[in-house]
Amino acid sequence: MTVADTRSTVEAVWRIESPRLIAGLARMARGDVGLAEELAQDALVAALEQWPDSGVPRNPGAWLMTTAKRRAIDQFRRNERYAEKLEEVGRDQRLGEGVLPDFDAGLDDHIEDDVLRLLFVACHPVLNTQARVALTLRMLGGLTTDEIARAFLVRESTIAQRIVRAKKALAAAKVPFEVPEGDERVARLSSVLEVIYLVFNEGYSATRGDDWMRPALCEDAMRLGRVLAGLMPGESEVLGLVALMELQASRAKARTRPNGEPVLLLDQDRARWDRLLIQHGLAALALSEQIAEGAYGPYSAQAAIAACHARARTAEETDWARIAALYEGLGKLQPSPVIELNRGVAVAMAYGPAAGLAVVDAVADEPALKDYHLLPSVRGDLLEKLGRSAEAEQEFRRAAEMTENARERALLLNRASAVAG
Amino acid sequence: MRFLVIVKASPASEAAGFQPSAEELTEMTKFNERLFAEGRIELAEGLTSSADGSRVLFEGDAEPKVIDGPFAETKELIAGFWVLKGESLEEIVELMKQVPNLGPGEGVLEIRPIDE
């Protein structure tokens, strides 16, 4: 194999093996995630150096782990600071020459639990969002610093620094290598889901012409979500997030025209929706609903709404009554004028414009919607359907003034003229 | 029942830089939209040429051997596929007789029931 070939193989192996490698080393390093990641990187460098000559080993994961362990032992023997570090952790009073970290502590049994611990640590709220994202993609997404930098359109050095600072912050806060229980678990899981969904949205919001790395972020996020679902099979909100991401991503091919202009969901060519992701997403949602016995959390509620659209072969077949009910539930979990606005649209589709307008008018004066052009746009549409033409025209013109999108402005002005008659 | 419908590759589909023409894309889109309206489509995908592909060969205990494409024996290759729902093989056969873009010259579809 050429050096170049070996490099791509090493990178592929890294993507597959690095989460388990780092997690296993973290266990050995008694929870020092930063040290674990450095040892793993050392093993990666060794692979890049040795495999072109020795060939790719039959069990590359095991090779990396053995190599990392050997280096850890060497480091321990040579580096007093390392021994001191372990002493600080205070786990073993007898620490000193000859007493090594616990290298074989039931490694295989715990490895999945350790990966979960690693994910929770990477998403710890002591870190800011950017740090959590960088650390998660690095340690659990198998991405290189360069790949992360390109995906977020920043310099590689910026990401490298974020990761260094993040590790220091975790060490300073003495964040334990564990998955919390009880109330803390709920909050911390929420933090993990937030990071994953953020990565997804970063990729989803990327438009055509952006670096190809950005849409790949959607795939990375979905993959992380699925991994988490495998590690926490009883958590309905994890499955809800997976479903939400897959159902949203299923529309990716249909939501922009070749010139980059967005296409509204109701106008999209549904034959372009990705059937594989729809199936996968609906299955994840069904499992989530089964586990939660019909009780929705924020992600599963949003997924259920997305599922209503995914199941409708045409826009006309959409189950708007169900969407309206789901928005009502979502609004109770996360009260927000935007959610009420969406609920108003669904209520109008299901029960007529008067009912919808009542919902929308209840939030029309909310400060949060002051600059939200969709509010007057929706009001205009409902007023038009109710025959209140003068008011409708006024709302369309107001919406046209508020939007920054030229095409949308033109459409809104057209509607204003049309309703004026 | 569900069926894997395989579009066999052709020298054209395997040629470097092959791109379906705008008309071909339109015709295939029309056909797929019809299948979609009938609720038949589970999957519908095209594959890039075997130049982007690889084969992994297994034998005994030996380390699996990897060979990168392209692969010369076009008749062994797939260019695209559907996973379709249908009542019977005959129904899918009749349906697929109407697939566009597979003439002139030999085009071959293979229809295989999925093992449920």
Added chain:
Amino acid sequence: MRFMVIVKSNEDSEAGQGPSAELLEQMGKFNEELVKAGVLLAGEGLTPSSEGARVVFSGAEEPRVVDGPFTESKELVGGFWILQCRDREECIEWIKRMPNPGGEAGEVEIRRVAEAADFENMTPEVEAMEGKLRAQSAGQA
């Protein structure tokens, strides 16, 4: 990126002979690994080619139907997966881990699934044409 992983048929699969208990168990574990790694999107096995058919198009004439079985085992599909991987190398690494307890000779082909960006001829004009078609068929519905 998505890849279609094509498992070629062999004499046993064509004879309708199921996999050994050992293979079944190991394949099950392998599938589970793929699921847990978040890479498995779809996977199916096919019945023997004796239950299948080919439709052969040759220009203007009515397409010809040929019933299975088809004898050229080397080109027959026995099953497939659709995997989501960063790139081809990652997909290859996964497939190298596929179990083969019986030690039989086997071949697995990995092919990339085309994405929208791969089609250069999806022009605005084609899009507009599609829009017209959609409007037409909607009118007919």
